[in-house]
Amino acid sequence: MAEKGNPRIVLGVTGSIAAFRAADLASAMVQEGWEVHAILTPDGARFITPLTLAALTHRPVHTSLWEEGEGGRMTHLDLAGAADVVVVAPASADCLARAAHGMAGDVLGAVLLATRAPILFVPAMNSHMWQHPATQANVEILKSRGARWVGPSEGRLACGVEGPGRMASIPEVLKTLSGLLKKGQSRRKQP
Numbered sequence: 695m696a697e698k699g700n701p702r703i704v705l706g707v708t709g710s711i712a713a714f715r716a717a718d719l720a721s722a723m724v725q726e727g728w729e730v731h732a733i734l735t736p737d738g739a740r741f742i743t744p745l746t747l748a749a750l751t752h753r754p755v756h757t758s759l760w761e762e763g764e765g766g767r768m769t770h771l772d773l774a775g776a777a778d779v780v781v782v783a784p785a786s787a788d789c790l791a792r793a794a795h796g797m798a799g800d801v802l803g804a805v806l807l808a809t810r811a812p813i814l815f816v817p818a819m820n821s822h823m824w825q826h827p828a829t830q831a832n833v834e835i836l837k838s839r840g841a842r843w844v845g846p847s848e849g850r851l852a853c854g855v856e857g858p859g860r861m862a863s864i865p866e867v868l869k870t871l872s873g874l875l876k877k878g879q880s881r882r883k884q885p
């Protein structure tokens with residue numbers, strides 16, 4: 695699945711209003727020379743099309759756990775095993791809840807469970823959703839297992855509320871990803 699030498703990033707995109715920003719992120723990562731393999735959740739696909747991400751990453755986009763892998767291979771395990779970093783941007787509240795509880799009913803959840811690469815969450819949601827004890831408990835669970843975070847930042851949200859919940863900027867996400875790749879925290883370090 696990979697061309698040798700290039701960092702391989704699996705980009706999970708979920709159903710947040712910030713999903714359109716994943717297009718800029720994908721493009722910026724490709725410009726870094728990274729191989730980007732995008733996963734779009736079914737609700738993510740209500741906000742941005744697989745075609746957009748495929749055109750920007752020059753690769754097919756994975757939207758279903760049930761797609762037939764080449765030669766009968768299991769795509770979620772290939773993605774999980776080949777990733778140097780898995781980044782979920784934007785990460786919805788629901789995706790964080792599923793990940794915290796090890797749910798693998800979609801391709802992104804299955805990759806998050808199966809990978810041993812570092813996982814970076816870039817949350818984006820309404821402030822109340824972010825501050826809710828349920829979300830914060832999920833964040834703590836994921837942090838305790840070694841997941842990394844960028845954001846959310848504060849500001850005016852799409853819903854009109856001022857507060858935390860904005861997706862971090864693309865340069866911030868790139869900087870964190872570069873750091874993870876450089877540190878050589880790249881593969882098979884996560885419990």
Ligand SMILES: Cc1cc2nc3c(=O)[nH]c(=O)nc-3n(C[C@H](O)[C@H](O)[C@H](O)COP(=O)(O)O)c2cc1C
Pocket residue numbers: 707708709710711712735736737738785786787788789818819820823
């Ligand atoms: C217009 C609209 C905007 C939404 N924006 C967000 C958001 O920014 N963050 C979030 O966590 N959920 C948001 N949601 C709710 C999620 O789309 C919903 O929880 C969904 O099931 C997430 O699915 P996924 O995590 O599988 O992609 C939004 C829903 C709608 C209808």
